[in-house]
Amino acid sequence: MGMLGAGKISLDGTKIKASASVKQSKDADALNKEIDQIFKESIEIDEAEDEMYGESSPYQIPKELANKKRRLETIQNAKEKLDEENLDKINVTDNDAKIMKHKDGSKKPSYNGQIAVDDKEQVIVAADLVDEQNDVHQVKPMIRHIWATMGIKPTILVADAGYSSYDNLDFLIKEKINAYIPDNFYETEKHGKNKWFRNSLFKYDEQMDCYYCPAGFMLPFTRIQKRDDGPDLKLYVCNNCSICIMKNKCTKAKNRTISRDPRTYLLEDMRKKLKSEEGKEVYQSRMYTVEPVFGQMKQNRGFREFLLRGKEKVKVEFVMMCIVHNIGKIRNFIKKHKKNLKKVLGNGINESNIAKNIAI
Helix, strand or coil: CCCCCCCEEEEEEEEEECCCCHHHEECHHHHHHHHHHHHHHHHHHHHHHHHHHCCCCCCCCCHHHHHHHHHHHHHHHHHHHHHHCCCCCEECCCCCCEEEECCCCCEEEEEEEEEEEECCCCCEEEEEEECCCCCCCCHHHHHHHHHHHHCCCCCEEECCHHHCCHHHHHHHHHCCCEEECCCCCHHHHHCCCCCCCCHHHCEEECCCCEEECCCCCEEEEEEEECCCCCCCEEEEECCCHHHCCCHHHCCCCCCCEEEECCCHHHHHHHHHHHHCHHHHHHHHCHHHHCHHHHHHHHHHCCCCECCCCCHHHHHHHHHHHHHHHHHHHHHHHHHHHCCCHHHHHHHHHHHHHHHHHHHC
16 A cells, blocks of 8 residues: 555554552562461361351352462462562562553553554554563564564664663664664763763874773773673773862773773664764654554554453453554554555455566
8 A cells, every 4th residue: 555664663562551550569468368368267167167057058150269279260360370480579460461651651561562563654564462571582583573473684773772682783774774772870971960971071092002081081991700600891991080170970990990891882883873963863753653553552542451361362462453543554654645445455455466476
């Protein structure tokens, strides 16, 4: 239909509340206490029933005991999953939901809905639902989803700081995808909201392998810091902090230290790109490409909480909402451009058959 652009895609995620209460998120101790309490109450109910009826009436499980039995099974299933997955807490009502922080600051059992939106007509070209609060691990999976849907990788990818990591930036460069993703401190530093001098204010001299602080003092390379969870860091330490008039804005420590990851150049290159006029324009496009989609879902359609429970069912519910969004976009596009729906669908079916024949 010509509704997709040239491959410029924006990623975003949103937290959507699960069909569960925050009070039902419990740790192992709380689950064990409730299991013990259910056993105790069940015995008391059973003894009361025996005293009332004795052996004279046919056995029928009391309603209170039946309810306790169902609750016990639910608690035990949750406890089993908590132990298997080594979780700190689990929601008894929806075992797959995780406590996530929402934009209003509240913490609720939730899921994280992920969408990739084409910039031309706000069509969702890929969607997924995850139980991780952070977006940082969703770049690679979403690229695979986009590829599976469109048959091509995006040429330009725009995402907020939640998707920034060394691994993601390196992956996107290798995949030849032109990305615009700020790091977590980029916006803070841009608006001057940080209390201390950030590392970005220290200029790195590649030839001398040293840094220069805002006051002009050198931070020479001092030593290597070993790490188990990543590449070793190079540490640069200033020896002139005691005589620096800007020390109270720089550090509480005796000497200011800068640690440099060998992949720091990825963040530095990204910042240069984002500060360019083209970079500013491309990144700003998120505001009218992907962000309004979640606004339409939540505000216009009232989709703020799931009706179903369990990750598989909830994912279906989320994808259905994405389909609803796309149907609305198609309707508006046909109306705006005065296209014939029957003809459009016919062309789509014919093209699909041609593609299948070519594949065969």
